[in-house]
Amino acid sequence: xxxxxxxxxxxxxxxxxxxxxxxxxxxxxxxxxxxxxxxxxxxxxxxxxxxxxxxxxxxxxxxxxxxxxxxxxxxxxxxxxxxxxxxxxxxxxxxxxxxxxxxxxxxxxxxxxxxxxxxxxxxxxxxxxxxxxxxxxxxxxxxxxxxxxxxxxxxxxxxxxxxxxxxxxxxxxxxxxxxxxxxxxxxxxxxxxxxxxxxxxxxxxxxxxxxxxxxxxxxxxxxxxxxxxxxxxxxxxxxxxxxxxxxxxxxxxxxxxxxxxxxxxxxxxxxxxxxxxxxxxxxxxxxxxxxxxxxxxxxxxxxxxxxxxxxxxxxxxxxxxxxxxxxxxxxxxx
Amino acid sequence: xxxxxxxxxxxxxxxxxxxxxxxxxxxxxxxxxxxxxxxxxxxxxxxxxxxxxxxxxxxxxxxxxxxxxxxxxxxxxxxxxxxxxxxxxxxxxxxxxxxxxxxxxxxxxxxxxxxxxxxxxxxxxxxxxxxxxxxxxxxxxxxxxxxxxxxxxxxxxxxxxxxxxxxxxxxxxxxxxxxxxxxxxxxxxxxxxxxxxxxxxxxxxxxxxxxxxxxxxxxxxxxxxxxxxxxxxxxxxxxxxxxxxxxxxxxxxxxxxxxxxxxxxxxxxxxxxxxxxxxxxxx
Ligand SMILES: [Fe+2]
Ligand SMILES: [Fe+2]
Numbered sequence: 198x199x200x201x202x203x204x205x206x207x208x209x210x211x212x213x214x215x216x217x218x219x220x221x222x223x224x225x226x227x228x229x230x231x232x233x234x235x236x237x238x239x240x241x242x243x244x245x246x247x248x249x250x251x252x253x254x255x256x257x258x259x260x261x262x263x264x265x266x267x268x269x270x271x272x273x274x275x276x277x278x279x280x281x282x283x284x285x286x287x288x289x290x291x292x293x294x295x296x297x298x299x300x301x302x303x304x305x306x307x308x309x310x311x312x313x314x315x316x317x318x319x320x321x322x323x324x325x326x327x328x329x330x331x332x333x334x335x336x337x338x339x340x341x342x343x344x345x346x347x348x349x350x351x352x353x354x355x356x357x358x359x360x361x362x363x364x365x366x367x368x369x370x371x372x373x374x375x376x377x378x379x380x381x382x383x384x385x386x387x388x389x390x391x392x393x394x395x396x397x398x399x400x401x402x403x404x405x406x407x408x409x410x411x412x413x414x415x416x417x418x419x420x421x422x423x424x425x426x427x428x429x430x431x432x433x434x435x436x437x438x439x440x441x442x443x444x445x446x447x448x449x450x451x452x453x454x455x456x457x458x459x460x461x462x463x464x465x466x467x468x469x470x471x472x473x474x475x476x477x478x479x480x481x482x483x484x485x486x487x488x489x490x491x492x493x494x495x496x497x498x499x500x501x502x503x504x505x506x507x508x509x510x511x512x513x514x515x516x517x518x519x520x521x522x523x524x525x526x527x528x529x530x531x
Numbered sequence: 532x533x534x535x536x537x538x539x540x541x542x543x544x545x546x547x548x549x550x551x552x553x554x555x556x557x558x559x560x561x562x563x564x565x566x567x568x569x570x571x572x573x574x575x576x577x578x579x580x581x582x583x584x585x586x587x588x589x590x591x592x593x594x595x596x597x598x599x600x601x602x603x604x605x606x607x608x609x610x611x612x613x614x615x616x617x618x619x620x621x622x623x624x625x626x627x628x629x630x631x632x633x634x635x636x637x638x639x640x641x642x643x644x645x646x647x648x649x650x651x652x653x654x655x656x657x658x659x660x661x662x663x664x665x666x667x668x669x670x671x672x673x674x675x676x677x678x679x680x681x682x683x684x685x686x687x688x689x690x691x692x693x694x695x696x697x698x699x700x701x702x703x704x705x706x707x708x709x710x711x712x713x714x715x716x717x718x719x720x721x722x723x724x725x726x727x728x729x730x731x732x733x734x735x736x737x738x739x740x741x742x743x744x745x746x747x748x749x750x751x752x753x754x755x756x757x758x759x760x761x762x763x764x765x766x767x768x769x770x771x772x773x774x775x776x777x778x779x780x781x782x783x784x785x786x787x788x789x790x791x792x793x794x795x796x797x798x799x800x801x802x803x804x805x806x807x808x809x810x811x812x813x814x
Contacts, residue, residue, distance in 0.1 A: 284570050
């Protein structure tokens with residue numbers, strides 16, 4: 198049996214010994230073993246993981262934008278604290294996930310530059326604007342809930358560093374969910390103004406939320422290979438159904454209505470929600486960077502990266518021990 | 532001294548309430564200002580550090596406002612969200628915006644928060660960092676003094692906040708010497724920020740008519756005394772970071788009597804925007 202220890206060589210179909218290595222790799226993954234950065238892995242496995250983790254990390258730091266914008270407006274000290282903590286966590290998730298992707302050989306700086314240039318994608322939901330305070334409530338509850346379904350599944354995946362990063366992410370996401378649900382309860386049980394704001398937010402967000410887990414299994418191109426290599430353990434539709442089964446009843450309980458055009462109805466026999474299929478062409482257009490605020494998101498990221506350049510350069514200089522001479526007056530205390 | 536004991540001494544109580552408003556308002560506004568960077572910081576690690584310090588300070592504001600509430604003032608959220616600028620007692624240092632020379636391109640409408648858009652387009656993080664340095668050093672000096680306060684609830688709180696504030700001072704004490712001597716650009720940015728902020732930093736110690744009452748009652752030392760201690764703390768760090776004090780700085784006063792920079796109105800408009808939609812609602 199081929200030892201799976203040589204790092205990232207002969208890792209493409211047709212390379213010497215590839216088939217044997219692949220068989221051993223797949224047997225190992227099939228047993229539920231974790232793949233570590235020093236292990237041999239098919240080039241495709243590595244590429245798919247980099248793509249997924251990169252998109253995930255981008256989504257965390259782009260997701261910090263719609264909510265971050267509302268921290269100054271949070272309407273109570275408790276909400277302000279919780280929202281700031283939540284967005285801080287999301288930035289932390291970005292940091293953690295970029296680091297996980299770096300174990301596969303792609304530097305963070307390059308990933309951030311690919312995000313800014315529009316080459317790399319991020320989650321569809323963050324291409325939409327957060328227009329009111331209720332949007333922040335809906336994002337923290339329902340989008341985090343949808344994300345948890347995805348992340349809890351990915352946390353069981355085969356790549357060790359990604360799986361471990363996601364365990365920590367999921368732990369923190371549980372708090373986000375509580376915070377989001379609590380805000381939605383306040384809104385749903387509040388004044389008419391608050392209830393209307395909440396319903397209006399759901400009306401606008403339901404489409405991006407229904408699209409969140411990605412194209413229907415009939416259309417999804419990546420799924421089969423990803424599932425064989427245990428990068429992904431559930432299909433997009435399975436994740437979407439899990440989310441709907443858990444959260445639609447809670448929404449109904451809070452008196453939130455799902456917009457009628459979806460014709461949401463529960464199929465008791467198959468334990469599945471039925472609905473009018475989203476327009477997946479629209480989804481693809483949005484994630485390619487043509488959503489309502491895609492350009493603004495990237496411009497925000499670009500400016501913030503640009504303005505941070507002097508800090509990164511100075512920290513790099515300091516880390517290398519480079520110092521500029523002190524001005525002669527510097528030691529003259531006043 | 533306990534809350535009950537204060538009931539017999541109106542002027543001490545008034546002075547204490549004024550002090551708590553100053554402490555709470557400084558905490559809230561610098562927390563608010565620092566959280567303006569959340570999600571758009573210059574580097575992920577500092578984005579996280581500033582968010583964390585922002586939360587600490589908003590938490591401290593809540594704690595000071597809670598002490599006020601125990602003295603018969605409104606509840607903490609009403610204190611934070613229900614007052615206009617003339618009733619705030621924060622200093623100008625925490626209120627200042629961070630747009631420096633404003634040479635960067637003017638902001639585009641990137642979100643529905645114009646202040647945020649301006650931070651994205653023109654925010655100078657060096658100003659935030661130096662402000663945080665000046666402020667947290669003063670915070671540490673103040674809290675160390677208040678640990679001995681004769682007003683027990685305040686002394687107790689000061690001891691509780693010490694750990695968090697220690698981390699804030701450590702953050703700047705680690706970063707400033709590294710950034711101040713790293714590149715010409717980082718040095719220039721920090722030096723300009725220090726020069727621009729120093730008069731406002733001196734304004735943190737604006738004397739108030741309550742100083743003597745507070746000092747006599749053993750509640751808090753007089754402001755000039757705290758200012759001296761603060762200057763002794765920061766001088767070696769400025770030196771070690773290659774930063775010089777601007778010559779002849781006169782302090783910017785006014786905040787402690789409700790005379791603020793116009794920026795405070797902007798801060799409060801943002802802070803209270805959603806609250807004002809329905810001040811009776813529970814959000
Ligand atoms: Fe997250
Ligand atoms: Fe989250």
